[in-house]
Amino acid sequence: MLTTNIEIRKNKKFTTAVVGCFLRLPLTSHNLAFSSLLARLQMNTSLAYPTIATQQQKLAQLYDLQFDVLPQLFGKEIILTYYANFVEPAEILDPDYTYDEIIETLSQIIKSPSYNQNLLAYAKRQLEEDYNELMEQPANYAIDRFFKLWYRDHPDYAENFMGPIQEIKDAGLDEMNNFVSSLRDVPMAVLGMARDNNQLTKLVNQYFRGAGIIKQFEVDDLTIPAENNPLEKTEEQDNAQAQLLMGFGFKQKITYQGQIAGLLLSQYLAGDQSSKLFNQIREELGAAYDVEANSFANNNLFLINAGLDPAKIEDAKRIVFNEMQRIADGEIDEALFKKSKKSLERNTKIGLDGQNWQLGQALRSVLFPEYTNFDRAAAIKRATSHQLVDFVKNLFFNESYILK
Numbered sequence: 001m002l003t004t005n006i007e008i009r010k011n012k013k014f015t016t017a018v019v020g021c022f023l024r025l026p027l028t029s030h031n032l033a034f035s036s037l038l039a040r041l042q043m044n045t046s047l048a049y050p051t052i053a054t055q056q057q058k059l060a061q062l063y064d065l066q067f068d069v070l071p072q073l074f075g076k077e078i079i080l081t082y083y084a085n086f087v088e089p090a091e092i093l094d095p096d097y098t099y100d101e102i103i104e105t106l107s108q109i110i111k112s113p114s115y116n117q118n119l120l121a122y123a124k125r126q127l128e129e130d131y132n133e134l135m136e137q138p139a140n141y142a143i144d145r146f147f148k149l150w151y152r153d154h155p156d157y158a159e160n161f162m163g164p165i166q167e168i169k170d171a172g173l174d175e176m177n178n179f180v181s182s183l184r185d186v187p188m189a190v191l192g193m194a195r196d197n198n199q200l201t202k203l204v205n206q207y208f209r210g211a212g213i214i215k216q217f218e219v220d221d222l223t224i225p226a227e228n229n230p231l232e233k234t235e236e237q238d239n240a241q242a243q244l245l246m247g248f249g250f251k252q253k254i255t256y257q258g259q260i261a262g263l264l265l266s267q268y269l270a271g272d273q274s275s276k277l278f279n280q281i282r283e284e285l286g287a288a289y290d291v292e293a294n295s296f297a298n299n300n301l302f303l304i305n306a307g308l309d310p311a312k313i314e315d316a317k318r319i320v321f322n323e324m325q326r327i328a329d330g331e332i333d334e335a336l337f338k339k340s341k342k343s344l345e346r347n348t349k350i351g352l353d354g355q356n357w358q359l360g361q362a363l364r365s366v367l368f369p370e371y372t373n374f375d376r377a378a379a380i381k382r383a384t385s386h387q388l389v390d391f392v393k394n395l396f397f398n399e400s401y402i403l404k
Helices: 029-044 052-061 099-111 117-135 138-150 165-170 173-185 197-207 256-270 276-284 310-328 334-352 355-367 376-382 385-393
Strands: 006-010 016-026 066-074 077-087 188-194 231-235 242-250 288-296 301-308 395-403
Touching: 006 197, 006 355, 016 029, 016 099, 016 173, 016 197, 016 355, 029 066, 029 077, 029 117, 029 165, 029 173, 052 099, 077 099, 077 355, 099 197, 117 138, 117 165, 117 173, 138 231, 138 242, 138 301, 138 395, 188 197, 188 355, 242 310, 256 276, 256 288, 256 301, 256 334, 256 376, 256 385, 276 288, 276 301, 276 310, 301 310, 310 385, 310 395, 334 355, 334 376, 334 385, 385 395
Parallel strands: 006 188, 231 395
Antiparallel strands: 016 077, 016 188, 066 077, 242 301, 242 395, 288 301
């Protein structure tokens, strides 16, 4: 018997069920642009429901089934994600509302996209409007520029939102047809949670067939290495608030325990008002409107960004460098570190109560080898300040981007 990438777990606590269909394809700027365009097309219409009104009406008839399509970036891979959240049929006394009706509808929308020149033009306009709205915000423009500079020698990895907007605007029907055809054989997984998981598994097996569902979905390594190629760049927009982004590369692939250290570092530096950078840059220097720190494990990137008084950018940079050096030297505020651990433990427990979080963990289990054997909660508990020190010692400063 062929092994399929289908796993529907038992839903023991929620009144809603969730199903996710995931297609894995290589990250290129072309694939990201066309994944974004296809996602918008499929959010609008499908072959079975050829107008926006009919598709929305059908989803509404399924007791307002929540359906979304979006590309997610995991290092070198794109996961084109189809997400559906719906009320469990057992909760509703309606004989026409069944798992069969729900899964058939989802398969019709997912597997049979429909578009013509007018629908394609409309989806392109929607994305262009979204892009323009995003880029009007200096913080979004700055993060977009940061990644384009970080991956200046690898432009396929440089897009952070929806792919090159010009390629989306120039996309034609033939190109879209070719892209859709290419998806027929890419690895696919269908994951979910339902009260009658056995029945839902049978239905998914029935409706989601094809070469992709039996292909290996997991990847050995999707990490994008961080190249030591330092750059400092400043751009002028005459903004009242400046954006400072400081990127640190990690010297090797980050382990699962290392990912926990990266999350703890984010919390330690900028998790709340008691965190190191928040306290020093915002409270003491009086320079920042906001300070964030994020660990992008699949990119071997640790990113610190802040909205600042333009006159205090250099002071803020110096604070960041000094604090990173103190950590590397082993000067850890143990009380703050313990508080950071408790915050991460609390966030993990909150996540365990959410279907979206659980579905995300299920996706990681089929995408990453050995992830099923990784106990996140236990890893947080056993994390030490020495691991935080080791994590920072493996970082190297690689980019400073300033938007004024």
